[in-house]
Amino acid sequence: YMDVISLYQAGIHNAVASMGTSLTTEQCSEIKRYVSEVYVCFDGDAAGQGATWRSLDMLKATGLEVRVMSLPDGMDPDDVVNKLGAEGFRDLMKAALPLTEFKIRSLAARQNLNTLHGKEKFALSTLPVLEALDPIGRETHIALVSELSGLSKDSISNSLGDYRSDKAVQSRKVEVQDAETAVKENINSANLNMCRFVLSSVIEGKPYVRVGDFDEGYFTHPVHRAIYAYIAERIDKKDRPPLKGDLFDIAPEDPDEVNAVISATDALPQDKQAEYYAACLARMREKSRKERITEITGKLKTAEGESKSRLEQELLELLKKH
Template sequence: MYYSEEIIEEIRSQNNLVDVVSEYVRLQRKGNSYFGLCPFHNEDTASFSVSPDKQMYYCFGCQAGGNVFTFIMQMENFSFIEAIKHLADRAHIALPQPEYSEEIRRKIEEKQVLLEIHKETAKYFYANLRSPRGQQASEYLIKRKLKENIQKLFGIGYSNMDFADLYQYLLYKGYDEELIAKSGLVIPKKKGKGYVDRFRNRIMFPIFDVHNQIIGFGGRVLDDSLPKYMNSPDTLLFDKSKNLYGLNYARTSGKNQILIVEGYMDVISLYQAGFENVVASLGTAFTHQQASLLKRYTGEVVIVYDSDTAGTNAALRAIPILSSAGLKIKVVQVPGEKDPDDYIKQNGPEAFQRLFDQAMGAVMFQVSIIRKKYNIEDTEQKIKFTMEVAQLLSKLDNEIERDVYLQEISNDTKISAQSILNEIKKYRTIQRRNTNTINQYSKKLETQPKDQFKTNQAPSTMDEKNGLYKAQKNILSFLYHNPLHYPKIKPHLSYEDFTDPVLMKVAQLMYGQYDKGLNIEPAAVINHFEGLNEQKQVSKIFGEEKNKNQEFDIEKAVNDQIKLIKKANIDKRSRNATDIYEIQSLIEQKKQLEKLYINLISG
């Protein structure tokens, strides 16, 4: 699919990166940039930066980076074209009728067929449940008191015991075997050709995305065999770390909160009891992507995990992740180590509502868990309890909130609020010191010269290809940060000398801009690349900072790297040359290359 450069750039310019990222990540301004916790990996210290000037983001922790299209592609698991459509809608820009390249057309058609396969599979499982073969599964659902209309709403079905039941059905429906395999619904046979069904003799729960499209399945066994629950693997449609079961209904419930439970049955049981604003993670620890997804639809969440040890630990792990997304958090603990489904069946919706009304804040929940570890009647244990709570409260940025909890802890322990506050201040000082150390280290990593800028040695044979790539990337970064040196370098280094195809295209774009007397806009350059990996690759060129204190070293490094690039290009052409005059010309060029030296210091 193809859109003109002009329309892509208009969409990018109308979607300010800081505003878009702020819909997913809580950002704080520091100097000319904004910082927050990276949504792509778990971290405690903000290493994710957004530059308003460059309209680019970069994480010092996981090295994720790019422009607004890259960010949406990473956050939403979108293709480049899907990101264009999403951001065009956001900016109220009408897209023209697109043209299709063969490769893009194939990818779009493949995704569409996979959606059709999942829809057809859901119908098949649903019909199975209502056939004689699904009698045991149907009786199980009746035992769990699930009403027929709720079963239908959630599309609950049954996968037969036969090894290749679904596989043969999808083949019969005319779907290509390769695409059936890519759906994740089948797995290769251990012996011989062909496939067998991934899900067998399980109650099946279709997993919908927020647009009500079926992107995967979860299956529950009917006996005591393991694993008790099984999810679809990650596919072109499905990434369990980026989706939430039930969100398609919860987001339209009209409630100002969303409840988070652990499993499929908890979601369905709560929904049936009238709590329609409920979601569950998909067999994985709660992730930053899931927290960011929730932030799009609510400002407050209520964790309703099981009250056993595993559920409590899961809640404790989820709290900082949800907090980092800017969500207000409450916690409900179901008594008697029961899950919400069992509790509602035994006590009714009204009893659960009373639990819900008594939900405690995330901080007091954490305090209550810490309290269980100590006997505060014992002086020594009271001190340990108070110090651990002080460490917890030191992480709160809101002073009013911190003061409220401080008073509650003081009243509970009879330790003066001032003494607890002094401990909090100590912990906050340590945290600031650690944060400053990490920031200084990150800045040092960002600004220090690369290996090629530190040594005059030729790269080893094993590292030659990698060294060549680094040389090309470093030269482009140098040209971006030092545009005044472009007229000196261009006569000796053409964009065609770059051997990496992505870097060659970047060089061509940069040379074209400089030849017109224009500045380089990194985010606009990234627009020319559709693949997420390519966009990340390009973003690293513009994330480098020039070193202002070692002019001479950089001059020599630039010359060494240009020679390395030119030599690689000449060697490549030599291997393909057949004409004697061309070979002689290349030999002469190689000799002249040894004499090359570009003086960057003098005019």
């Protein structure tokens, strides 16, 4: 946030910071309400990171015109303003690249374009970027790839055609071969959404939530289990309510999933939330029951004596709950 404060003090008042968390589609939509064009700036280390590219694509998909500023090595916006002044920062804004050009030049920087192998690797790495463009954008940026690599526009265009054909064939194979996988993924996605909604309801302190509604066994995702443990600890200690900001420290390895949990209740109208919460709990209980039945059935194959009797009794109780 010091970057935003420094920019504001320098007279640049329309800056926001992501505060170290992954950008969300909701945040992109909020930005789109106020502006049609955004300038994104980050240091050189972040430029090539996959998460950075995903954030840029998310802004673009929202309908924003995206330009990317690259700061001098080792400097952040606060440093730029302090050392180069507001005009220095504005000069970097003027030099900002449109998103697609930024991507292509970033890919070029990863290869040694003085070698034939480097030129080939660079050109091939740009095909997914080119494939996503409209015909005019594609032609314009094929020319840029040709200029940077020294390869002919025709050869790049032909390679792009082959890439698109291979992608279409592969897509058809996936449709035929992975129907069952798609169904499983839909089920897994539904389970994830239920767990997110339940945890989000607890974090938000919704009035329909009751202590003891669920237990740790309902959650299998590591982020969900970590959040549950954090919530349970506060309930046990009668501590302060869960704070959203704390969750990113609890599960720093997956900020996207933390964001998904925090925002899970936002998509549903208030008058529908209690009903959906109850439905989620019912399905989560049933899923947990079935998983435990499967686990016990497996253990009974090798269990003996008193251990076997306990398992059989538990299995009987679980079957009665159906």
